Amino acid sequence: MSAGGGTGTSALGSFLRGRRPAAWLLVTLGLLVLAMATLVGLQVTQQSRQLVDGVDTTEDLVLANVRTLGQTQREVLRLQVLLATNATGAELRRQAAYVTQRTQESALDSHQATLGADDLVAVARTDARQWRTGLLPRVRTLAALAPAARNPDSVRALMADLDELEKSYFDLVSLGEIYRREQAAKANADNEELVESTQDLFMWLTGTFATAAVLLAAGGALMFRLHQQRSAAHERLSQLNEDLMWYARIVQATDSILFTIDTEGRFTWVNEAFERTMGYSYADVTGKRPPELLHGPATDLETVRALQERIHEGEQFRCELANYTADGQEIWMAVDVSPVLDEDGEVTGFCAIQSDISERHEAELLLKQARLDAEASARAKAAFLATMSHEIRTPLNAVLGLTDLLLLTPLNAEQKDYVETAQQSGQHLLALVNDILDISALEAGRMEYHDDPFSLWEVLDETTTMFLAQAERKGLDLRLDPDPGIPPLLRGDAVRVRQILVNVVGNALKFTEHGSVRISPRLTGAEQGRSQLEIVVEDTGIGVPKWRIPQLFRSFARGDVSSTRTYGGSGLGLAISRTLAEAMGGTIELDSELGHGTTVRITLDLAVVEEEQTAAVRSPDALPHHGGLRVLVAEDDLVNQKVVHRMLQRLGVSPTIVANGQEAVDAVAENAFDIILMDVQMPVMDGVRAVRLVRDLDPTPRPWVVALTANALSGDRERFMAAGMDDYVSKPMTIDSLAAALERASSQLPSSAAGPVGPDAG
Known part of the structure; x- marks a missing residue:
């Protein structure tokens, strides 16, 4: 085994040694492929960086193009539009300043990167110089003139030159855009060339060095990844250009x-x-x-x-x-x-x-000022009405007071007729003053209403009696047709009901020369203790056209302009009456035929007073006698002093009279008084100040203070009561209203001070 193994190893070594040049060649070729692949990778990386730089350069070109040449061209176009539309001198000068600024910016050296050529930059500078020396002075000359005074030929010539200037900048913008596109196209071409050369190189390496397949595969993978990066960069460049142009258009628009x-x-x-x-x-x-x-x-x-x-x-x-x-x-x-x-x-x-929002802000300021002016006007109106009311009521108090006293004296028939006529004229004047004050209070929403038991029969009887003498003088038949179904007492504001009836019946008598005036009251629709009171007033007077009827319920409106001169009046009666009726849950309707008379239908929503409440209401007594009362009168007007003095004498009172508030305070400090009749507007010291000083004195007994004043606007009563007064009587006063005030005071005084009360033997 050992010998065999050694023999195999020796054979392999001999094989390698015998082929050493080929092995080294293979290794060398492998290293060469690796080196070439590395070089190719470095080249691709470098060109990718150039691609990114190309993207940044393109962004700079687009931004420079938008902010310089394009803006200059647009400002020149705007100046042409202003010249064509006869704009004002200020608009022309302002736009000329914009053009001057843009032309100067368009001629800067930095636009070499935008235009790509020195000769184009020279064109931009020539255009800027042409504007500054040739066109700008002409624009300023036209701006100094009114639009109508400008020479049309001069305007056309200037617009033609501006058109040439605008075309020049348009060409520069176009050339700059062409230059940008050339740069983008060049970058794309370089990319495509890089891709093609790289692919050829790898194909040659693949065919030549099959043994370096692994290295070529790795290089191919690397090239594929780099190719993806280049493609993504190319897409990013295109999308970026589109986004930049879109955002630029939005911002410009x-x-x-x-x-x-x-x-x-x-x-x-x-x-x-x-x-x-x-x-x-x-x-x-x-x-x-x-x-x-x-x-x-x-x-x-x-x-x-x-x-x-x-x-x-x-x-x-x-x-x-x-x-x-x-x-x-x-x-x-x-x-x-x-x-x-x-x-x-x-x-x-x-x-x-x-x-x-300058226009809206200015409108808000104007609205605020208008509101302040309206409030000031309302205050001035209220002050004027208060002054006029006081100035008219003061002498009227003497007129009505003296006629009231005179009627209590023995008179023959002729004298009584004169006095009654004078008193009726005074009452008519007072009604006009009250109408004016009422319409002012109604407009301001300050009209006051009471809810007390009252006898409708007494109101109707008083109204009929008031106009009976007038009807007799005119030969008219004034009739009251009673309805037995009306209960003894209703609950509501008797003063306002009487005011409505006086206005309506007074109008009927005023505009009727022949025939009759008929008053027909009745109750309808009783439900849950309330009833609809309907009062119909019919006359046979002059009538009014139907188309004028709606106008009669407007303030100061009359059926005919000539009727003001013929019949008199303020034109406020029906307007006030309808508002009062609506405030009491009803209304007033009018039907008329010219030359055949008028029918007025009044409806009011009133409560019915139960029988046990009816027994508690008593009718007013005759003139009482208050001989035991100690009364102080503070009144500066000599005639009114005389009127009050005589009225109090008729009531059994011997008053002490002073001329101003200071004298009233001094009198209270020296003597004891049960009642003080205090005028409000007086010299030296007014009544409000005087009553406060009287309260500070804390006299014993504490006097009952009655405001006796011509201030009769809505809110005056509350103001005087808040100042320390106990009661309020408005001028012009009658002996009945004065007697009622003394009765109210007597009910509040200790029994020892009230004195005997009984009918005046007179």
């Missing part, structure tokens, strides 16, 4: 301002709309913070601080902010700032979108 900032709040990029709107170029803002360029006097610092805090925390933020352009123009912007995150979710910067 939008009018919204776009910009990005880094985590330190510095500009890193702005779009064309930013440059166009704000007047700053990309180079002007790079590395600067927005507050350094965009903020001004109207920029809200609190909003800026909040925005900076959100940026510091990496959060989204929306706000409205005043920004300023490079030339100082204020623009209100809606700002939306969002963080930009990397693959790990870390904030790498922020993207901001701004939209011009």
